[in-house]
Amino acid sequence: MCEKDKWIEIARAQATKENAYVPYSKFPVGACLITEDNQVFTGVNIENASYGLTNCAERTAIFKAVSEGHRKFKQIVIAGNTDTPISPCGACRQVMAEFCEPSMPVTLVAGDGSTLDMTLEQLLPYSFTEKQL
Numbered sequence: 026m027c028e029k030d031k032w033i034e035i036a037r038a039q040a041t042k043e044n045a046y047v048p049y050s051k052f053p054v055g056a057c058l059i060t061e062d063n064q065v066f067t068g069v070n071i072e073n074a075s076y077g078l079t080n081c082a083e084r085t086a087i088f089k090a091v092s093e094g095h096r097k098f099k100q101i102v103i104a105g106n107t108d109t110p111i112s113p114c115g116a117c118r119q120v121m122a123e124f125c126e127p128s129m130p131v132t133l134v135a136g137d138g139s140t141l142d143m144t145l146e147q148l149l150p151y152s153f154t155e156k157q158l
């Protein structure tokens with residue numbers, strides 16, 4: 026993806042973060058997922074009084090896209106209000122591994138807009154996938 030598009034996706038992830046439902050943690054996260062055919066799906070974290078039912082922003086975006094028929098993705102941007110670029114949890118890394126190539130770029134964004142560009146494989150090396158089944 027070109028630099029300009031990358032910054033648009035960063036802005037989308039930061040803006041959608043405002044929709045996060047986070048009455049318990051007060052820790053909003055926004056994600057912006059780009060499909061192979063350039064459609065955009067945003068996601069936020071959605072918490073629950075039964076804390077363990079919380080769905081992270083990344084998984085919300087992926088599940089929205091998959092439920093609309095998309096299974097191939099080329100980029101995800103994840104934005105938090107964190108001091109350093111937000112680090113996705115293990116569950117989200119595993120869900121990304123289900124649908125995304127190891128080489129897929131994952132852009133992590135901090136509260137001040139600073140970014141860290143990684144690949145899925147860097148975030149989840151030697152992952153368990155259907156290839157091992």
Ligand SMILES: O=c1ccn([C@H]2C[C@H](O)[C@@H](CO)O2)c(=O)[nH]1
Pocket residue numbers: 047050052053054069070071072079080081082083103111112113114117
């Ligand atoms: O990458 C991350 C990290 C955390 N969270 C959420 C889960 C919970 O609602 C809150 C605090 O853990 O942040 C995300 O949505 N994505």
Ligand SMILES: [Zn+2]
Pocket residue numbers: 081082083084113114115116117118
């Ligand atoms: Zn997560």
